[in-house]
Amino acid sequence: MPSGEYFTSYEDRMGLLRWRIEYVAFALGLPIPLLAPFVMTGQLVSVFTLVFIFIIGVLGLHVMLSYAGEIVLAQGVFMGIGAYTASRIINELALGILPAMLIAGLVTAFIALVFGLPAWRVKGFYVAISTLALQFIAIQFFFRRSEFAVIHGGTQQSLPSNIGLVTDVITIGSATEEYFFAFVVMVVFAVLTMNLSRTGIGRMFRALHENDLSAQVLGINRFRNKLMAYAIGGFMVGVSGALYAIYIGFITPEFYSIDITLLQYVMLLLGGMGRVWGVILGVTTVELLNHYLLETLINAFPEATALEPVFFGVIIIVVLIVEPKGIMAALGQLKEYLRKWPYAY
C-alpha cells in the first residue's frame, strides 16, 4: 500500500468503492455474471443459481454469527420455515414470488426471534445447544407430523415450475430466468449486509461480539441487539429458503436437517468470517467443489456417494487447522507476498 493518507472526507473513507482500481474492477467485473449464463452450460447455470441462493442464506448466518457472534445451529429450520411459508403462499394464494419471498422472510424473522429468546440468559455454546434442540423439535417432530398440517400445510409439498413475480405478471420459469432473479436478489442482500456493518447497529453487534460485558457497560442493550441480529439474519435465511424451495420445486423435512446447517457453516468458515466477500467466495468454492466432487465420485465409484460428507468433514478440519481465517485471509497473504516479490520483505 502506498504511504500517506489519501482520503480527505468521511464519505471517501467509508465508501464501498474507495480506490481507482476498485472502480476499474467493478466496471470490468459487473458484466461477467450478467453475460455468463449465455456462455456456460445449462448445468453450470443451475449450479450458479444455487450458489446465489446459498449466498443469501449464508449472509443471514454471517449477520448472526460473524457480526453478532451467536452460534446458531438452526439454519435448517430457518430455511425450512421460509420454504413452507413460500410454498403455501404460492400454492394457495397464488401471490407470486416477490410477496412469497417477503412474507417467508418476515415469518422466519419472527420464528428466529423466538429461537433467540434463550439469549436472554445464556451465550456461547448454550445458544448452540438450545438452537440445536429447537431445530430437532421443528424438523423431527413439527414438520413431520401431519397433525400440524393446518400450520405447515402438509409434510411434503411441490411447487409449480412457472411462477409469476407478482401474481402472474412476468413468469420466472427457465433456468436463465431463475439465474438472473437469484442474482438480483443476492446482490440486493449483499449490499444490504455490507451496509449493515457500517451502521450503528452493525457496530453494536460487533461490540457485543468482541466483549459483551464491556459493551453492556457502555450502555448497549445486549438482549435487544442479539434479538435484532436474529431477526435480520432470520429474514435473509427465510428468503433463501423460499428461493431454494422454488429452485428445487419440492419440499420435504429431510432437506432441512442438520446437514444443511453444517454445509452453510463450512461455506462461511472456508470463505472467512466477517467479510461479505468471504461469504461469496466461500459459497462459490464449496458449491463448485461439491458439484465436481460429486460428478467425479459418481463416475469413478458409483456406490461412493456416501463418502461425500466424509470428504466435506475432512476438508473443513484441514482448513481450520491450516488457515483458520479462511480463503480471504489466504488471499490477503498472497497479495502481501506478491507486492514484495521477489524480496522477502
Place this chain on the structure above:
Amino acid sequence: MVDVGALFSVLVTGIGVGALYSLIAIGFSLIYKITGVLNFAQGQFALLGAFLVVTLSTSLPLWMFDVQVPVVAALILTVLIGAALGLLLERFVFRYFIGEPVLSVIIVTLAFLSIIDGGVRFFISSQYRAYPDALQPDWSVSLPFDTAVQAPFVLGVVLALLTVAGLMAFFRYTVMGSILRASASDQQAAMVLGVSIERTIVVAWALSIAITSIGGILLAMSSGGAGFTIGDVTILVFAAVVFGGLDSIPGAFIGGLVVGVLRQFGVYLEEFLMPGLDSVLPMVFLLVVIMVMPYGLFGTERIERL
C-alpha cells in the same frame, strides 16, 4: 385413572434407558471437564462402537480372509479401538485447537459427526445390522407390579454405576486422576508444576470414547442391533449434561437417568396425545433447564469480569 403399575414400569424402564444415556453423557462431560471441547459428535462415537461390534463378530472382510472374532473378544476389541481412536483424534486433530475459539472446536466436532456417519455408511453398512444371538441376552429381572427389566438395561445400570464410582475413585485417589483434576481447574498452573497437558488430554479422550462406545453397544443391544438412530442420542446427551451441570460426572449420570425417565414418560403419553412425544419431551426439558438454571445441578458457575 392413573395406573400405578404402568407408571412404575415407565419409571423402571426409564431408569434403564437413562443409564445407557448416562454412560454416553459421562463420556461427554469427561471430555468437556478436562479439555473444554463440546463434542457434538458424541452420539456418532456411540454409533461407531455399536457398529464395530457387529462387524467384528459377524464378518470382518480383512482383505481376502473372512475373520470371525468371538463375541467377547469383539466387545473388548471395540472398546480398545475406541480408546485408540481417542488417542489418534487428540494427536492429529484436537491438539491443533487448544486455545482456538469455541466456534472452531464446535465445527470440528460437527465435521466428525458427518465423517463418522458417512464413513460407517460406506465402510461398514448403510442399513440396520442385527446383533448376533450371543449379544442378545434374553434374561430379565422381575420387579413388583408385573414389570420386568430387560438385560441390556440391567447391565446399563450396573455399568453406569460402576463407571461413575470408578471415575470418582480414579479422580480422587490416583496420581493420574489428580493430574487430570489439576489440568481441568487451571491448565497453565498445572503446566508450571510439570504436568504434561498433552498426556492428560490424551487420557481423557481415550477414556471418554471407550466409555461412550460401551454405552453405544448397550444401546444397540437394547434394540436388538445397530441402527443409525443411535446417532440421535447426542441431543439427549446434551439435555442430560446440561441438567447435571456440564462439567460434573455425577451430574451427567443423574441427568441421563432423568432424561431416560422423561423419554419413557413421553412414550407413555403417546397413547393419549400424539406419537413423537418421546423425543420432544427431553428437548423441551433441555430448553427449560437452559433458561432457568443454565449451570445445572452441579456445574461450576462462571463468574465474568471485565
